[in-house]
Amino acid sequence: MEIREYRAEDEIGWVRCRVLSFLDSAYFDNVFPKKEVYENPAIELVAVENDQIVGLLDIEYEVRERTVCSRGTGLGGMIWHIAVHPDFRRNGIGTQLLKVAEKIAKMKGLNRFEAWTRDDEWVNKWYVNSGFMNVESYLQVFIDGNSELKGAIKSELPDLLPVQAFAHYIGEEKEQIKKRFKRVYECNCYEKKLKDI
Ligand SMILES: CC(C)(COP(=O)(O)OP(=O)(O)OC[C@H]1O[C@@H](n2cnc3c(N)ncnc32)[C@H](O)[C@@H]1OP(=O)(O)O)[C@@H](O)C(=O)NCCC(=O)NCCS
Structure with missing residues (x-):
């Protein structure tokens, strides 16, 4: 090698x-x-x-x-x-x-x-x-489907409907975020x- x-x-x-x-x-x-x-x-x-x-x-x-x-x-x-x-x-x-x-x-x-x-x-x-x-560290969050997007991500453009999102969470409530979303990584x-x- x-x-x-x-x-x-x-x-x-x-x-x-x-x-x-x-x-x-x-x-x-x-x-x-x-x-x-x-x-x-x-x-x-x-x-x-x-x-x-x-x-x-x-x-x-x-x-x-x-x-x-x-x-x-x-x-x-x-x-x-x-x-x-x-x-x-x-x-x-x-x-x-x-x-x-x-x-x-x-x-x-x-x-x-x-x-x-x-x-x-x-x-x-x-x-x-x-x-x-x-x-x-911070969290990397994949947000997928209506139930996860609801109350978390909203489009401000008419007729543009989010289906998935990827977000960084830099706050203190990490455990809540981990509970709320299925695919969350500690980065x-x-x-x-x-x-x-
Ligand atoms: C991390 C990575 C680069 C290490 O390369 P590597 O050539 O396998 O590592 P080395 O042979 O130099 O070191 C081995 C050590 O790494 C850790 N390790 C690597 N693979 C492991 C495995 N599958 N399970 C457990 N420990 C592992 C252990 O500490 C191991 O030591 P040990 O064999 O004495 O227990 C490699 O595993 C990899 O490609 N991972 C996926 C890609 C990745 O996640 N990269 C980093 C993201 S930025």
Whole structure:
């Protein structure tokens, strides 16, 4: 297994790896048909085994403070995607991708990584075991059908009838929201300070 920088010709393999990697996670329907292009520079790595992309890591990073990350001081990097193909998990590929990214990040003068993830226990465990700290959270709420929409979401345009909605809940009444809607995720912010810079 080789870890190297992403190349344009990896795109199909990257998209396939990402889709499969997220299928058994809380992001199962968060599908990108193309790889994103970032506004700022990015560390874009892939793990390759027998010409197949089996892991990926994208970190967009700051060249000016607070242009990418949501918190903290100094220059940081935001992990937008980390994924390992389900057939290749728990072999240290995620850890190795992160290690290589940290090396590059330190050379670029970054002092931390930030990442946001939903409440899959095993993914949260991976972040904690990888040296990240859970620093804040909010709820991501899928609102579906008349009974859930009623009293929560209303269209202000005539004849435009909401059928589904996706919302962020940033208030204190999290338990009530979790009771009221069927599909609710705690979205956790993780931060890892990069030492020795
Ligand atoms: C999180 C992820 C990138 C980790 O990659 P990985 O290569 O499998 O992880 P590593 O081999 O480096 O680390 C393994 C550790 O992660 C955790 N872990 C990973 N998969 C797990 C699973 N299915 N069940 C329980 N723990 C798991 C454990 O702590 C495990 O350590 P252990 O095997 O000693 O118990 C990968 O599981 C993945 O692609 N998840 C789905 C995509 C996702 O949710 N990405 C983050 C959203 S932003």
